[in-house]
Amino acid sequence: xxxxxTEKTPVDLLTAKQAAAEHARLAAEISQHDKRYYQQDRPSVxxxxxxxxxxxxxxxxxxxxxxxxxxxxSLKVGAAPTGKFKKVRHAVAMLSLDNAFEEQDVxxxxxRIRRFLKLGEDEKITFSAEPKIDGLSMSLRYENGELITAxxxxxxxxxxxxxxxxxxxxxxPHRLKGKQAPKVVEVRGEVYMTKADFLALNExxxxxxxxxxxxxxxxAAGSLRQKDPTVTASRPLGFFAYAWGQMSELPxxxxxxxxxxxxxxxxxxxxxxxxxxxxEELLVFHRKIEEQRARLDYDIDGxxxxxxRLDWQERLGFVSRSPRWAIAHKxxxxxxITVLKDIExxxxxxxxxxxxxxxxxxxxxxxVVSNATLHNEDYIKGIGGSGEQLREGRDIRIGDTVIIxxxxxxxxxxxxxxxxxxxxxxxxxxxxxxxxCILHTEVMREETATGEEGARARCTGEFxxxxxxxxxxxxxxxxxxxxxxxxxxxxxxxxxxxEWIKEPADIFKLPVLNxxxxxxxxxxxxxxxxxxxxxxxxxxxxxxxxxxxYSLGIRHVGETTALxxxxxxxxxxxxxxxxxxxxxxxxxxxxxMDALDQIGETVIESIAAYFGESxxxxxxxRLTNEVNILDAEKSKTDSAIAGKTVVFTGSLEKMTREEAKxxxxxxxxxxxxxxxxxxDYLVAGPGAGTKLAEAKKHGVTVLTEDEWLKLxxx
Ligand code: IVH
Numbered sequence: 001x002x003x004x005x006t007e008k009t010p011v012d013l014l015t016a017k018q019a020a021a022e023h024a025r026l027a028a029e030i031s032q033h034d035k036r037y038y039q040q041d042r043p044s045v046x047x048x049x050x051x052x053x054x055x056x057x058x059x060x061x062x063x064x065x066x067x068x069x070x071x072x073x074s075l076k077v078g079a080a081p082t083g084k085f086k087k088v089r090h091a092v093a094m095l096s097l098d099n100a101f102e103e104q105d106v107x108x109x110x111x112r113i114r115r116f117l118k119l120g121e122d123e124k125i126t127f128s129a130e131p132k133i134d135g136l137s138m139s140l141r142y143e144n145g146e147l148i149t150a151x152x153x154x155x156x157x158x159x160x161x162x163x164x165x166x167x168x169x170x171x172x173p174h175r176l177k178g179k180q181a182p183k184v185v186e187v188r189g190e191v192y193m194t195k196a197d198f199l200a201l202n203e204x205x206x207x208x209x210x211x212x213x214x215x216x217x218x219x220a221a222g223s224l225r226q227k228d229p230t231v232t233a234s235r236p237l238g239f240f241a242y243a244w245g246q247m248s249e250l251p252x253x254x255x256x257x258x259x260x261x262x263x264x265x266x267x268x269x270x271x272x273x274x275x276x277x278x279x280e281e282l283l284v285f286h287r288k289i290e291e292q293r294a295r296l297d298y299d300i301d302g303x304x305x306x307x308x309r310l311d312w313q314e315r316l317g318f319v320s321r322s323p324r325w326a327i328a329h330k331x332x333x334x335x336x337i338t339v340l341k342d343i344e345x346x347x348x349x350x351x352x353x354x355x356x357x358x359x360x361x362x363x364x365x366x367x368v369v370s371n372a373t374l375h376n377e378d379y380i381k382g383i384g385g386s387g388e389q390l391r392e393g394r395d396i397r398i399g400d401t402v403i404i405x406x407x408x409x410x411x412x413x414x415x416x417x418x419x420x421x422x423x424x425x426x427x428x429x430x431x432x433x434x435x436x437c438i439l440h441t442e443v444m445r446e447e448t449a450t451g452e453e454g455a456r457a458r459c460t461g462e463f464x465x466x467x468x469x470x471x472x473x474x475x476x477x478x479x480x481x482x483x484x485x486x487x488x489x490x491x492x493x494x495x496x497x498x499e500w501i502k503e504p505a506d507i508f509k510l511p512v513l514n515x516x517x518x519x520x521x522x523x524x525x526x527x528x529x530x531x532x533x534x535x536x537x538x539x540x541x542x543x544x545x546x547x548x549x550y551s552l553g554i555r556h557v558g559e560t561t562a563l564x565x566x567x568x569x570x571x572x573x574x575x576x577x578x579x580x581x582x583x584x585x586x587x588x589x590x591x592x593m594d595a596l597d598q599i600g601e602t603v604i605e606s607i608a609a610y611f612g613e614s615x616x617x618x619x620x621x622r623l624t625n626e627v628n629i630l631d632a633e634k635s636k637t638d639s640a641i642a643g644k645t646v647v648f649t650g651s652l653e654k655m656t657r658e659e660a661k662x663x664x665x666x667x668x669x670x671x672x673x674x675x676x677x678x679x680d681y682l683v684a685g686p687g688a689g690t691k692l693a694e695a696k697k698h699g700v701t702v703l704t705e706d707e708w709l710k711l712x713x714x
Contacts, residue, residue: 011056011059011060011063012063014060014063016064019060019063019064019067020064020067020490021494021523021524022056022060022524023057023060023061023064023067023490024488024490024491024494024524025524025525025526025529026053026056026057026060027057027488027490028486028487028488028490028491028529028533029053029486029526029528029529030050030053030054030057031485031486031488032485032486032528032529032532032533032536033045033050033053044528065361065368065370066361066370085160085161085162085225086160086161087154087158087159087160087161088149088151088154088158088159088160088161089157089158090139090151090154090156090157090158090159090245091141091184091186091245091246092186092245092246093156093157094137094139094153094154094156094159094188094245095156095318095321095322095323096156096321096322097132097304097322097323097326097327097328098322098326098327098328099302099327099328099329099330100327100328100329100330101329101330101332103283105327105329106279106282106283106286106305106327106329107279109305109327110125110279110282112324113125113307113312113316113324113325115656115658116315116316116324116656116658116659116662117312117315117316117656117659118656124277124278125277125307125312126254126275126276126277126307126308126309127275127276127277127281127282127305127306127307127308128254128255128256128259128273128274128275128276128305128306128308129273129274129275129276129281129282129285129286129303129304129305129306130242130270130272130273130274130303130304130306131270131272131273131289131296131300131302131303131304132300132301132302132303132304132328132330133190133192133240133242133270133298133299133300134192134216134217134298134299134300134301135190135191135192135193135216135217135220135298135299136152136153136190136191136192136217136220136221136224137152137153137188137189137190137191138150138151138152138153138162138166138188138189138190138191138239139151139152139153139159139186139187139188139245140166140172140186140187140188140189141184141185141186141245141246142176142181142184142185142186142187143183143184144181144183145175145176145180145181145185146174146175147163147166147167147172147173147174147175148163149161149163150162150163150165150166150167150172151163152224156321160225162224162225164229165224165225165226165229165232166191166224167229168229168230168232168233169191169232169237169238169239171237171238171239171267171268172239172267173265173266173267176265176266177264177265177266178264178265178266181265182247182248182249182251183248183249184246184247184248185244185247185248185265186244186245186246186247187241187244187262187265187267188241188242188243188244188245189239189240189241189242189243189267190239190240190242191220191224191237191238191239192216192217192220192237192238192239192240192298192299193216193217193219193220193223193235193236193237193238193298194216194236194238194297194298195216195297195298195299196297197216197235197236198213198215198216198219201213201219201223201235202219215299215367216298216299217299219235220237223235223237224237238268238298239267239268240267240268240269240270241259241262241267241268241269242259242269242270242273242304244258250310252310253309253310253311254308254309254310255306255307255308255309255310255313256273256275256308258310259273272289272292275308276305282305282329285303286302286303286329289303290331293331300331301330301331302328302329302330302331303328303329304326304327304328304329305326305327305329306325306326307325307326312325313325315655315659317662317666319662320560320598321560333405333406334364334405334406335364335403335404335405335406335415336362336363336364336369336403336404337362337401337402337403337404337418338359338360338361338362338369338401338402338404339359339360339399339400339401339402340357340358340359340396340397340398340399340400340401340402340414341358341359341360341398342357342358342398343355343356343357343358343374343380343398343429344356344358345432345436346467347435347436347437347459347465347467347468347471348467348468348471349468349471349472349474349475349553350458350468350555351435351458351459351460351461351462351465351467351468352456352457352458353432353435353443353456353457353458353459354373354374354375354376355373355374355375355376355377355379355380355429355431356371356372356373356374357371357372357373357374357396357402357404357414358370358371359371359372359402359404362404364404364405364406364412367406369404369406369412371412372404372411372412372413372414373411373412373413373414374396374413374414375388375413375455376388376455376456376457377431377445377455377457378455379396379455380395380396380429380431381395381428381429381431382394382395382396388413390415390416390417391416394416394417394419395417395428395429396414396417396429397417397422397426397427397428397429398426398427398429399422399423399425399426400417400418400421400422400423400426401417401418401421401422402414402416402417402418403415403416403417403418431457435459435460435461435465435467436467437459437461437465437466437467438466439461439464439465439466441459441460441461441464441465442460443457443458443459443460444457444458444460445457445458446458463613463615466496469496469502469503470492470493470496472504472553473492473496473501473503473504473507474489474492475551475553476504476507476551476553477492477507480547480550480559481547481550481551482504482507482540482543482547482551483540483547484507484536484537484540485532485533485536485539486529486532486533486536487507487533487536487537494524495510498517500513500517503619503622503623504551504619504623505619505622505623505625505626507537508537508541508626508627509626510533510534510537511534511537511538514530514534519533540627541626541627541628542627542628542630543627543628543629543630544566544629544630544632545566545569545570545571545572545575545629545630545631545632546559546562546563546565546566546567546632547562548572548627548629549562549565549566549575550562552610552620554606554607554610555606555609555610556602556603556606557603557606557607560598561598561599561603564596564597564598564599565593565596565599566632567632567633568593568596568597568599569632570631570632570633571629571631571632572624572629572631576620576624578592578593579607579608579610579611580611580617582604582607582608582611583607583608583609583610583611583612585608590604590608591678593607594670595643595645595670596670597665597668597670639667639668639669639712640667640711640712641664641667641668641669641680641681641711641712642667642668642669643668643669644669644670644680644681645669645670645671645672645678645679645680645681646664646669646670646671646672646679646680646681646682646683647671647672647673647674647675647679647681647682647683647691647695648660648661648671648682648683648685649682649683649684649685649688649689649691649692650684650685650686650687650688650689650692651685651686651687652683652685652705653685653705654705654706654709655705660683660708663712664712667712674691674694675691675694675695675698675700676694676698677698677700679695679698679700680700680701681700681701681702681703681708681711682695682700682701682702682703683702683703683704683705683707683708684702684703684704685704685705
């Protein structure tokens with residue numbers, strides 16, 4: 001086994017610069033070791049050496065808390081990187097929930113359901129209201145009553161097999177209780193650690209000089225991801241059952257009936273779960289649970305409302321990745337008071353200048369925060385109409401005592417100022433007129449859709465602005481894009497400053513360039529880490545189409561959009577060819593793109609602008625020479641209406657208009673609002689008027705509601 005090289009300088013004597021360089025090196029090295037240990041099961045260092053690296057990493061962070069970010073490894077202790085367990089494909093995807101923050105969002109949620117199902121005003125909707133447990137979701141598969149597999153959520157489609165560890169949980173039955181269970185039962189719920197057990201575990205960790213966990217959720221995750229199930233067994237974990245995946249038979253017709261059945265099978269179900277018959281009752285439930293929150297022995301971050309009737313759940317279906325029949329009503333964010341030491345300007349990938357508050361480090365909801373967003377120039381000045389705004393009469397100045405807020409995983413933000421504590425000499429902040437990049441390019445305020453001045457300031461340097469380039473590179477290597485192990489934000493900054501990497505394609509040329517630059521001889525690198533880095537770069541020479549599209553960093557093309565584009569075009573060639581002609585303003589190519597589910601005008605314009613620039617086309621071409629882009633599974637081509645445009649008119653009797661549109665979109669068709677010669681089908685119910693006449697004029701196929709249902713398979 002290789003011996004790791006630890007720096008000789010005592011942590012107390014490190015300068016801030018040395019500490020930052022070593023912190024980055026250690027982060028990369030520890031990640032590499034984690035990967036070898038957990039994913040490949042072939043560690044290259046002894047446990048003692050690994051612990052020494054971790055110890056030094058935490059010691060550096062303890063002395064320089066600014067180095068600790070939300071990404072920091074020390075916040076993920078125990079939560080090893082994914083991959084050390086076998087992958088399990090979920091028979092039914094594990095989706096997430098849409099969030100409601102305001103009471104109005106809950107009112108809208110219920111109204112949406114009512115509209116979708118076309119319910120009369122006097123028809124009651126019964127909801128099951130439950131606490132939202134802040135743990136880890138788990139899918140437990142039972143076949144003929146026996147626990148076969150326990151899998152984490154993973155990316156929703158594929159999780160990790162943690163069966164051996166889950167079997168150590170007292171609250172998970174190995175065999176379902178009661179009379180004959182259906183052949184296949186997938187029970188879903190949350191694994192959690194109680195607050196008391198979390199505190200006790202941290203005490204033990206501290207006493208043993210082991211790293212401590214940031215919050216109960218992390219400690220539950222860390223405890224589950226143990227290689228040795230006896231370690232999991234020594235950590236007290238609980239489980240609440242609240243949902244299900246594949247079921248060969250449904251033993252109940254309602255959410256509450258299912259929960260009751262889970263209880264009869266031997267599961268713990270949450271005792272606070274309550275049936276509510278109106279939005280008012282839901283809101284009362286929310287207030288009541290929030291009031292009890294601090295006294296509960298487990299962490300919750302909101303409540304969940306679910307339509308109780310399962311036939312309605314079925315009809316309501318899903319939109320994107322969340323069900324229409326459920327919503328998570330979150331509790332307000334956690335807040336803390338601290339001092340604003342400085343304001344720094346960050347330039348994003350698309351050139352937007354964001355002021356960032358540099359704070360006296362402070363703990364908020366289990367995480368140490370030293371940076372928070374200040375949104376934009378107007379926010380700091382306390383002016384502005386739309387979007388985020390401070391309370392009237394306030395502005396933010398360096399030296400102020402400020403209130404910061406962290407909601408879930410959202411970036412912390414400065415939300416208020418304690419004016420009484422303002423230092424006498426504090427001056428209003430002057431937002432820079434020039435980009436802080438070496439070009440000092442002019443900063444322009446954006447225009448809003450109505451042509452007025454917007455709040456966001458943008459650097460006009462575009463491709464020449466190094467900040468924009470660097471931010472794109474950071475996105476490129478990030479977990480959701482190329483996910484290059486050992487090449488994180490800090491390494492990108494270093495390589496970019498040294499001009500070793502100027503654009504994505506350069507990453508793949510690093511191994512060759514290394515003959516000249518000899519990375520292993522640079523401060524902060526060693527032979528092993530360089531070897532591992534090159535191995536992870538090489539591993540990523542093959543990439544899925546959706547990740548590739550996302551990694552280009554085109555404005556408005558996030559992960560979901562990239563996936564929709566990948567599924568729509570199937571191959572890089574088809575997508576790229578389409579983009580090039582879309583960039584030439586080709587109406588047909590644009591219409592084809594527009595017909596894809598989830599793709600609209602904003603995305604198309606952004607794609608056209610991106611591929612309209614020869615600089616971008618060059619970047620893409622050089623990159624495609626380095627990587628192999630795998631074809632995507634073209635979606636929905638097997639449905640009879642895939643790629644078609646459908647219009648609904650008149651009154652439909654067996655479904656609501658929204659329901660019909662949702663079905664069309666789910667099967668790959670575009671549901672349009674008006675008839676044109678591009679319309680393929682008009683589904684006309686009684687009372688159809690001008691649209692029917694239009695359809696006849698254009699020779700569009702007209703279907704009755706029954707014919708439509710037959711076409712889409714009921
Ligand atoms: S229902 C189709 N019920 O929240 C979605 N989820 O944001 C089924 N969660 O991934 C989930 N408590 O990990 C549901 N009572 C509850 C929950 C709950 C916590 C978690 C779950 C899910 C996440 C969604």
